[in-house]
Amino acid sequence: MTTYRTTDLSGPGPTPIMSVKPLTLPAPERGEDLHIRVCAPVTGVDLPIVLFAHGFGSDLDGYAPLVDHWASHGFVVVQATHLDSRRLRLDADDPRRPHLWRYRVLDMKRILDELDTLEACVPGLAGRVDHSRVVAAGHSFGGQTAGILVGLRVADPQTGIARDMSDPRVMASIQLATAGRGGDELTPFALQHTPWLRDQDFSHITAPGLVVAGDKDELPLSTRGPSWTTDPYTLGRGGKSLLTVYGGQHYLGGISGYEAAETTDENPERVALVRQVTLAYLRHVTGTDHTDWAAAQAALTGDLHPLGRLESK
Template sequence: MKNKTMHKTLLALLLTTAITGCSDPELPLAKPLNAEASQMAQIPFLQQGEFAVVTHRDLVVPESQNQRELELSVFYPKQGQNHPLIFFSHGNWSSKDKYDNVINYWVSHGYVVIAPNHLDCCSQVTGIVNSLRYGNFGLIENRVKDFSYLIDHYSELEQLLPALKGKGDINHIALAGHSFGAFTAQQFGGAGTLNTDDKSYHFYSDPRVKAIVALSPPGPMFDEITAQSWQKLSTPTFNTTGTWDLDKYFFTDWQMHKMAFDSAQPSNNYVLVTQGADHYLGNLICRPEREAAPQKDALMMLNATSTAFLAAYLKQDEQAKTFLQNGRLKDLTAGFSTVEYR
């Protein structure tokens, strides 16, 4: 059965390569951010936080009996102790070090972030080779194993990096990710993955995870992520997307990225939608090498609202929660960004 999965994966990759000459989908009109300074000042967490950011990019967790070697980047505030923990999952073929524009913002507001490289990281070649080796389901499952191991063995990370000791609070955890990594994060909140070998959904929900931040999560993808994947997602979740968040291969309608919001359990479930925001915010996350204009206003909205969500669910900030739920962002930004809640 593994060979069958590998062949299907290879076929999908070949088909993707074959259609590279297809034209990009037509982008809808998108209004720019046009708001008064007095209105913008009413958006919480709109400015960089007070904490200085300390970064370590060379931490290696040794291979063990149950876990492969893991390369990590670790980010934490220079000041203070017992900050909530965020475990961050990169997008397919991307890496742990291409999301600084988001991660540093969270850390500046008082969070510790742990970001590993997954098996599909770092290049198209590596991603394809490991897709053929493990299959789609295998890559998805290994991503979950990476984070389960890191949460289980967090105290060992403190031993590997003594400066980290006492910085993070293991009792207040969020899972976050972008694209393929957003689905990884959602799995810890109850999203299911279809194993095409045994024809059943597999679930990895973890009650230790109190919040999910899913940046541009996928809609149905390959055979393993389906329209039914989010029906048991119940952990408080903040999804993001934009009206240019589409491509010619998988998601020709940006609203497919909203499927997790639309179909999950109505339990503290949010989605940020921003005018003209694409999958990479131009070149600000995941693909900094893209020849695309940076979408700085979209990043500002994502950073502010995701930080408000984290404050609401990891720091019990009721004012932040009220802001996310009352719909004021749409009025304050003249429709540039909206937060829906259900």
């Protein structure tokens, strides 16, 4: 049986990283200043950027198993605390709630607008970042955020209008355990609590993208079961790849934290697989190196690997 381990990858080993938080960007129209964490390697130049959006309720401190890994291998990872975070405790009747999905995208655009400012706040980082290579990534609700930045159209639940909120500064996306199409596949729970999933159109996404889906991800949002989270791959256009994680539930083995209480399928091997494949994809799509991605494709093609399958179109 084919195995796939960190030692199978030919890329450079990890380097020390630094993390600075919270950096604050004023955002008066948001009602809360935008708090940001920047994680970066202490050495290296021309560093690509990963703009990472957390899942519903999380914050800028989440997803360390991914963030630390990407940063230690040459990426500047920028995270924000979005308005849906449990830290901000919005009231149930807060008028911003129906627009949480849109505020998230505006948060990311604000970060892109203020990259020079953020760089200057991180000791030793200024002048070492390549602003022309930005990949949007996110888990769950954050996957929708990343998708919108590359062309996903979401109909506003109040007006029914779907506008293009993509950003040309984002070259590709990684969507982890992300919602699929809406319509009659949504459950009453989803319609009540996540109305921004009601009408999603993936057909406008032409940027490259990696979708990661667990084949045991039984969300209460759709009647379709785990295949729902593969929609960003099957319905999107352009060069797309899909990593199916065998046995993976919504947190894909525990990507949300080293000791995350919400993880229901704790499995270090799954987390390692997601870390390795996403890093290989980041290096590939940003043009840093293509060797690891080719190795991942070779090892995970078909059904030979016990942890997952990788396919592309």
